[in-house]
Amino acid sequence: MTEKIAVLGAGSWGSILANLLDENGNEVRLWSYSPAQVAELNEHHTNESYVHDFHYSESLRAYSDLATAIDGAAAILFVVPTKAIRSVAQQVTAVLRQTKQQPIIIHASKGLELGTHKRLSQVLAEEIPADLRRAIVVLSGPSHAEEVAKRDITLITAASADETAAKAVQGWFMNDYFRIYTNDDVIGVELGAALKNIIALGAGALHGLGYGDDAKAALMTRGLAEISRLGVALGAKPLTFIGLSGVGDLIVTATSVHSRNWRAGNELGAGQDLKTVIDTMGMVIEGIPSTKAAYELAQQQKIEMPITEAIYDVLYNGADIKEVIPQLMRREGKPELQ
Numbered sequence: 001m002t003e004k005i006a007v008l009g010a011g012s013w014g015s016i017l018a019n020l021l022d023e024n025g026n027e028v029r030l031w032s033y034s035p036a037q038v039a040e041l042n043e044h045h046t047n048e049s050y051v052h053d054f055h056y057s058e059s060l061r062a063y064s065d066l067a068t069a070i071d072g073a074a075a076i077l078f079v080v081p082t083k084a085i086r087s088v089a090q091q092v093t094a095v096l097r098q099t100k101q102q103p104i105i106i107h108a109s110k111g112l113e114l115g116t117h118k119r120l121s122q123v124l125a126e127e128i129p130a131d132l133r134r135a136i137v138v139l140s141g142p143s144h145a146e147e148v149a150k151r152d153i154t155l156i157t158a159a160s161a162d163e164t165a166a167k168a169v170q171g172w173f174m175n176d177y178f179r180i181y182t183n184d185d186v187i188g189v190e191l192g193a194a195l196k197n198i199i200a201l202g203a204g205a206l207h208g209l210g211y212g213d214d215a216k217a218a219l220m221t222r223g224l225a226e227i228s229r230l231g232v233a234l235g236a237k238p239l240t241f242i243g244l245s246g247v248g249d250l251i252v253t254a255t256s257v258h259s260r261n262w263r264a265g266n267e268l269g270a271g272q273d274l275k276t277v278i279d280t281m282g283m284v285i286e287g288i289p290s291t292k293a294a295y296e297l298a299q300q301q302k303i304e305m306p307i308t309e310a311i312y313d314v315l316y317n318g319a320d321i322k323e324v325i326p327q328l329m330r331r332e333g334k335p336e337l338q
């Protein structure tokens with residue numbers, strides 16, 4: 001079944017998911033807070049600053065007015081950076097109070113809110129009252145906009161406590177190149193998504209510093225161990241971390257040149273300073289704020305996360321990136337499974 005769906009955020013991921021939903025026959029309204037971007041999408045069917053050389057479906061319409069974009073929508077998909085989720089949700093709620101719609105709320109963003117350390121579905125649940133929505137569904141997994149744009153094969157997860165809503169989302173998104181699995185572990189799926197970006201920064205840094213494949217495999221494996229440790233302490237199911245939104249997303253983000261997190265780490269490892277890396281990326285690098293949120297959460301929960309701590313020291317305490325790796329190696333010997 002197709003539906004009327006609003007997509008909020010016209011960066012690389014939001015615009016490509018909107019295009020896919022349109023291609024699947026849904027009536028899609030793509031909202032951006034940038035009038036210039038809306039004009040480019042509607043007049044030229046391009047979004048050059050985010051996805052190069054891609055021609056969007058001519059039936060996909062972009063809007064700068066949020067109320068028009070979400071009017072009558074059966075679902076609202078949030079794909080803005082983590083730092084904008086709460087403010088955009090507040091704007092959505094103001095509209096829903098007038099229209100009395102009860103859409104399914106979906107998000108495909110990956111991060112933890114700075115300060116509160118909340119998962120994004122928690123932020124959405126706080127800001128959009130239960131009587132103004134149906135379920136909340138999280139979309140997450142190994143997926144780069146650049147590859148979905150080429151209709152390459154991509155498999156991700158739709159996680160929700162409401163199985164009917166997760167299945168509805170599965171139906172709207174699935175096609176011959178995009179496959180969705182449902183999952184009821186919202187905590188595990190959201191934590192896997194946010195925390196893998198930290199390890200991807202580390203994997204990029206190892207590459208930039210000249211380390212090889214053994215080091216990369218070690219970082220990803222021990223990274224997954226610490227992601228799972230924190231995740232399980234916060235209520236996630238351990239098996240979720242060996243699924244698409246766990247190890248799957250860790251593999252793609254820690255190895256792909258499309259990953260902004262990997263690229264940022266690579267540039268830091270090669271000697272670039274953090275400010276230049278952020279200023280020149282032009283797109284969101286979620287792993288940077290997520291490192292701070294995860295570090296603080298780990299301290300609160302008394303969970304050992306040595307890789308996250310090392311990356312935190314580089315990003316927030318000015319530690320020398322060349323020094324932190326030997327320091328990690330000199331930690332006392334430990335059993336692999338604890």
Ligand SMILES: NC(=O)C1=CN([C@@H]2O[C@H](COP(=O)(O)OP(=O)(O)OC[C@H]3O[C@@H](n4cnc5c(N)ncnc54)[C@H](O)[C@@H]3O)[C@@H](O)[C@H]2O)C=CC1
Pocket residue numbers: 009010011012013014015032033034050079080081082083084087088108109110111143144145146282283284286
């Ligand atoms: N790019 C990708 O392939 C994937 C991205 N994601 C996640 O999706 C989320 C969005 O990422 P991208 O689309 O890649 O980011 P992006 O950097 O390409 O675009 C972000 C978009 O959000 C808009 N934006 C920024 N601040 C805003 C605000 N305060 N209010 C409203 N709009 C605002 C920007 O104008 C831009 O259009 C992130 O959490 C990312 O981790 C998840 C899977 C894949």
Ligand SMILES: O=C(CO)COP(=O)(O)O
Pocket residue numbers: 110141142143144197200249252253258259260261262284285286
């Ligand atoms: O989440 C992603 C891949 O699944 C996107 O990763 P980056 O934000 O590092 O590009």
